[in-house]
Amino acid sequence: MTRPEAQLLIVGAGPAGCLAAVTAASVGMTSLLIDPAPIPGGSLWQIGHLANWPGFSDGPSYARVLGAHLAGLDGHCSYVQAQVTTIEATEDLVRATLADGSSVAGEALIVATGVHTAKSTEVSWITCTEAFPPITGASPVDLGACTVVLGGDRPLGTWLRTHPNADRKLTVCYPERDGYKVEEVRSDERVQLLPVRAVSVTGTGPYTVDILRADGGQDTVEADSVLTNIGTVPTALPGLAVGEDGFCPPAAQHPRVVTAGDLTARDGQRVSTAAGDGADAALTLYSRFRRQAV
Numbered sequence: 310m311t312r313p314e315a316q317l318l319i320v321g322a323g324p325a326g327c328l329a330a331v332t333a334a335s336v337g338m339t340s341l342l343i344d345p346a347p348i349p350g351g352s353l354w355q356i357g358h359l360a361n362w363p364g365f366s367d368g369p370s371y372a373r374v375l376g377a378h379l380a381g382l383d384g385h386c387s388y389v390q391a392q393v394t395t396i397e398a399t400e401d402l403v404r405a406t407l408a409d410g411s412s413v414a415g416e417a418l419i420v421a422t423g424v425h426t427a428k429s430t431e432v433s434w435i436t437c438t439e440a441f442p443p444i445t446g447a448s449p450v451d452l453g454a455c456t457v458v459l460g461g462d463r464p465l466g467t468w469l470r471t472h473p474n475a476d477r478k479l480t481v482c483y484p485e486r487d488g489y490k491v492e493e494v495r496s497d498e499r500v501q502l503l504p505v506r507a508v509s510v511t512g513t514g515p516y517t518v519d520i521l522r523a524d525g526g527q528d529t530v531e532a533d534s535v536l537t538n539i540g541t542v543p544t545a546l547p548g549l550a551v552g553e554d555g556f557c558p559p560a561a562q563h564p565r566v567v568t569a570g571d572l573t574a575r576d577g578q579r580v581s582t583a584a585g586d587g588a589d590a591a592l593t594l595y596s597r598f599r600r601q602a603v
């Protein structure tokens with residue numbers, strides 16, 4: 310029989326995973342906090358200005374406080390720097406398989422792997438064989454005369470404001486549900502906005518972009534460059550129950566598994582909701598599996 314390495318396995322060390330570990334320790338549970346990053350904090354490290362988490366004006370300063378707190382949990386939490394590839398839950402235990410092929414076991418599992426920037430190859434409305442580079446970081450001088458942008462997410466507006474003198478024309482293809490996001494760039498003469506149902510990209514540069522417009526019409530654009538601006542998708546691990554929208558709601562999981570933070574739903578993605586979710590996940594699993602045992 311497999312011996313659990315810790316009572317609780319926590320995958321992902323953003324605010325949700327960190328608060329899960331802190332809360333688990335507060336009720337006497339031991340945890341392994343697993344994340345490929347060398348230090349905890351997750352997306353907090355990317356938040357240059359934080360206005361909605363009292364006490365902290367940026368993400369990194371909160372990440373540092375969390376890291377110091379976790380290090381002081383008196384042996385209740387061990388940080389494991391590793392990528393989890395799959396998870397599995399049985400009647401008796403949970404198991405996380407790591408990228409090196411080894412695995413760790415526990416009594417219960419919290420998955421808080423957040424969201425990641427979507428590649429053009431992983432969304433259903435785009436057909437292509439190449440993962441095109443994101444608009445963030447694209448230099449105007451590297452773009453050809455005709456550039457197609459796949460997706461209408463907010464970095465488009467940031468790019469246009471960052472490069473006010475770039476004279477490149479951008480054809481922006483976006484699903485109708487993202488219409489509200491492109492409003493801020495509608496008056497910029499450098500963009501042509503095209504709500505679409507589907508886009509297919511072929512060629513290796515120049516590219517042929519076949520567009521099925523939202524109104525049912527069809528267009529073909531010959532593009533010198535293609536960039537992505539699709540936003541984020543949930544980082545769902547194999548072994549989790551996944552909804553139609555790709556997110557992993559806690560109620561759909563095995564009784565030994567609770568999901569937390571950005572991974573769970575499109576709405577409410579905030580530091581505060583992630584932290585609360587993580588704490589709640591730890592107490593839920595404590596109630597289910599430990600309270601009777603202590």
Ligand SMILES: Cc1cc2nc3c(=O)[nH]c(=O)nc-3n(C[C@H](O)[C@H](O)[C@H](O)COP(=O)(O)OP(=O)(O)OC[C@H]3O[C@@H](n4cnc5c(N)ncnc54)[C@H](O)[C@@H]3O)c2cc1C
Pocket residue numbers: 320321322323324325326343344345346350351352353355356357358359360361391392393394421422423424544546569570571572578579580581583
């Ligand atoms: C640029 C930016 C600015 C933001 N600004 C704000 C803001 O001002 N206010 C606000 O409230 N929110 C803001 N957010 C959102 C906020 O950062 C998130 O809501 C919050 O961090 C979500 O926490 P989480 O723990 O669910 O996920 P994350 O913080 O994303 O952490 C997920 C962790 O899971 C790990 N992971 C992923 N896959 C695996 C795997 N296979 N195995 C092991 N570990 C894995 C990742 O390495 C990461 O450390 C911002 C986000 C970004 C990107």
